[in-house]
Amino acid sequence: MASRAFGVINSASNFIRVEGLHDYRPIGAFSFLGRFRVIDFPISNMSNSGFERIQVCLNSRPRSIVEHIGSGRHYNINSKRGAIQMFFTQNNGASSIYNTDINAYLENIEQIERMPQEYVVIAPSYMIYKQDYEALLDAHIESGTDITLLYHKVDQAKEYFRGCNIVTLNKQKGVESLERNMGTAKERNISMDTYVMSKEIFIDLIKKSRKESSAYSLADMIALSCKELDVRGFQHKGFFAAITSLDDYYRANMELLDYSTSMEFFRPEWPIYTRTTDACPTQYVHGAKVVNSLVCNAGLIEGTVENSIIGRNVHIGKNTVVRNSIILAYNDIADGVYIENAVIDKWAQIRHVKKVVSGSVTPAYVKRNDRL
Amino acid sequence: MAQTNMLAMILAGGRGSRLHELTNKVAKPAVAFGGKYRIIDFPLSNCANSGIDIVGVLTQYESVLLNSYVAAGGRWGLDTKDSGVFVLTPREKADSGFDVYRGTADAISQNIDFIDAYDPEYLLVLSGDHIYKMNYDKMLRFHKEHNADATIAVIGVPMKEASRFGIMNTANDGRIVEFEEKPPKPKSNLASMGIYIFNWKTMRKMLIEDMKNPDSSHDFGKDFIPVMLDEGKALYAYEFKGYWKDVGTIDSLWEANMDLLDSENELNLADTSWKIYTEDTGMTPAYIAESAKIDRAYINQGSAIGGEVKNSVIFSGVKIGPGAKVTDSVLMPGAVVLEGATVTRCLVADHVRIGRNVTVGNKKSEEILLVAKSIKGEDK
Numbered sequence: 001m002a003s004r005a006f007g008v009i010n011s012a013s014n015f016i017r018v019e020g021l022h023d024y025r026p027i028g029a030f031s032f033l034g035r036f037r038v039i040d041f042p043i044s045n046m047s048n049s050g051f052e053r054i055q056v057c058l059n060s061r062p063r064s065i066v067e068h069i070g071s072g073r074h075y076n077i078n079s080k081r082g083a084i085q086m087f088f089t090q091n092n093g094a095s096s097i098y099n100t101d102i103n104a105y106l107e108n109i110e111q112i113e114r115m116p117q118e119y120v121v122i123a124p125s126y127m128i129y130k131q132d133y134e135a136l137l138d139a140h141i142e143s144g145t146d147i148t149l150l151y152h153k154v155d156q157a158k159e160y161f162r163g164c165n166i167v168t169l170n171k172q173k174g175v176e177s178l179e180r181n182m183g184t185a186k187e188r189n190i191s192m193d194t195y196v197m198s199k200e201i202f203i204d205l206i207k208k209s210r211k212e213s214s215a216y217s218l219a220d221m222i223a224l225s226c227k228e229l230d231v232r233g234f235q236h237k238g239f240f241a242a243i244t245s246l247d248d249y250y251r252a253n254m255e256l257l258d259y260s261t262s263m264e265f266f267r268p269e270w271p272i273y274t275r276t277t278d279a280c281p282t283q284y285v286h287g288a289k290v291v292n293s294l295v296c297n298a299g300l301i302e303g304t305v306e307n308s309i310i311g312r313n314v315h316i317g318k319n320t321v322v323r324n325s326i327i328l329a330y331n332d333i334a335d336g337v338y339i340e341n342a343v344i345d346k347w348a349q350i351r352h353v354k355k356v357v358s359g360s361v362t363p364a365y366v367k368r369n370d371r372l
Numbered sequence: 373m374a375q376t377n378m379l380a381m382i383l384a385g386g387r388g389s390r391l392h393e394l395t396n397k398v399a400k401p402a403v404a405f406g407g408k409y410r411i412i413d414f415p416l417s418n419c420a421n422s423g424i425d426i427v428g429v430l431t432q433y434e435s436v437l438l439n440s441y442v443a444a445g446g447r448w449g450l451d452t453k454d455s456g457v458f459v460l461t462p463r464e465k466a467d468s469g470f471d472v473y474r475g476t477a478d479a480i481s482q483n484i485d486f487i488d489a490y491d492p493e494y495l496l497v498l499s500g501d502h503i504y505k506m507n508y509d510k511m512l513r514f515h516k517e518h519n520a521d522a523t524i525a526v527i528g529v530p531m532k533e534a535s536r537f538g539i540m541n542t543a544n545d546g547r548i549v550e551f552e553e554k555p556p557k558p559k560s561n562l563a564s565m566g567i568y569i570f571n572w573k574t575m576r577k578m579l580i581e582d583m584k585n586p587d588s589s590h591d592f593g594k595d596f597i598p599v600m601l602d603e604g605k606a607l608y609a610y611e612f613k614g615y616w617k618d619v620g621t622i623d624s625l626w627e628a629n630m631d632l633l634d635s636e637n638e639l640n641l642a643d644t645s646w647k648i649y650t651e652d653t654g655m656t657p658a659y660i661a662e663s664a665k666i667d668r669a670y671i672n673q674g675s676a677i678g679g680e681v682k683n684s685v686i687f688s689g690v691k692i693g694p695g696a697k698v699t700d701s702v703l704m705p706g707a708v709v710l711e712g713a714t715v716t717r718c719l720v721a722d723h724v725r726i727g728r729n730v731t732v733g734n735k736k737s738e739e740i741l742l743v744a745k746s747i748k749g750e751d752k
Binding site: 033034035073074259262266276278280281282283284285286287288289290291292293294295296297298300305309310313 | 406407408446632633635641642647648649650652655656657658659660661662663664666667668669670671672673676685686
């Protein structure tokens, strides 16, 4: 049955910057676990929830996401009845204060108004979680509330989830306020920037925003409206990550190295779709040593890999050790290199520098296409 | 309809009975190979990479799975406006009765109407059960340069094995003077690869003759090619250099998989300029656990490994429990080896479960053991 809602995939606010990786692509296009891109998760959630119409906001450097999403066929969206639309903003300098999600909606308001569905689910392209939006929609309709907001209870809000909003709830799960996480307390309800509302309220919020501030985002508008509108929280359970910093990105990848967490998250009945590259299996030669790692295809592993994520088409040379690291696709790590606690962006070659190590919590970062 | 320069027909109907239980449910071309592929991905990807737009797949044995598999031409990029993969099973026609394909040549004869619809100049005939990468466009160039009526791809095999193949005896310029099927005393080592390019007009006439001939078994090797030679047609041998393997038996299928363990192997599936395309299983990367030990392996995404893997090829969906040992083996999609089990010199079929502490296969066995049924192990 076709869903009563259409989906909107939102991009991260301007103040969210992920060191290194973000210089080259929006967060939605970040590689995740070597094989996926972050945006695969919200789109797959929508596709698995039976959504046929999905609109994706692109506010900066759209090339990689446009290539990745393409026709959307690989997300199992019906090619005749369904569609993925991409909303560009004319004004797409990433740092401009006017470059907000609301701007993208306003520039494409006709497309939104034309949607035949009564409801909309808005989900972010910079968070990773699983959620059946059809169940969320049912709960929303049953409660009779204006807006349902998805949140997750975390106990590491001091170190992580910076840049996310925190939700204050009353006893009836009514949202009292929505404010930026400044890292002042450990336990917080983190807003998952995911909302269910009627199309009518959505359009109303977009249009009203211009009277308030040209720099407002949808989250700002909801924060402003939670006194007059009935906004209620819906608690999410299970794996949840917000890719709002390099630390958060690293931690999210590493958490899924735990087999039971990973098996619980990736279920055959809730597939996460992505674009295939037709990469062959990975070659492990005599002398390779790999433990507690996730390894993508088309690799050549000659050295040691421990507690790491190896993207596709990666070469790990002889007598090389990769530990607690994320090696993105097409990297060539030559012989005798030691890498610990690092994120190596795509297409790098590490040959002359024999040691890439970070001593702190924040991983070392090697730039895309870099020669070391 | 748009005129197609060269149309390809893949002969995929073989029973493959020497693959035993592996082909009980699927035709040989749909059998799994190389960690993620099916055998037929090779000719289909070769066609796509050689710029051939229209591919007919001729099949009659156990073809439901094969049909649905190849019908999704998009997997190989054969889904643009003027391209497509067509499954051609024997069908009833207005002017003649319903008949199975009586031979390889007959399979083409029965589809003359299909081929005519595209009005090709050349017809490429392929077999659906070989592992190789080949640019058919280069072969077509050779065919044109020699003004040939037919060109047959050949590969040099060791002289002592030549009597197992169909052998082409050629003149210095490559013109075929004689064809001998499995000769006891071979005069040359150029074996036919079962890859032919024909000028469609000439071939069409000859196929109609062949259909009428009551003495013909309607086979390319036995009937069609010898008649062409008798009639003095210009047949040339195009020598292919590279990896080529018939995977018609359990041992040869296992061997071809083992060839991939050499990181310098000639097939080189990692070459991005000539990719082999296949269905996407949408799985997570391979998970290699803390307890795992991997020594020389070819492992696909979507597998989870907790035990020891040595000299083995592991397909997607395979699970190997802690303390299990897999050596010199091929584990096909979804095969499960539970804790403490030992698998040696085996080819484990799709979704077979090897129970806890079970031992299968033997290091010293001459033949490779096909494990096609699950084996119960000790209870926990």
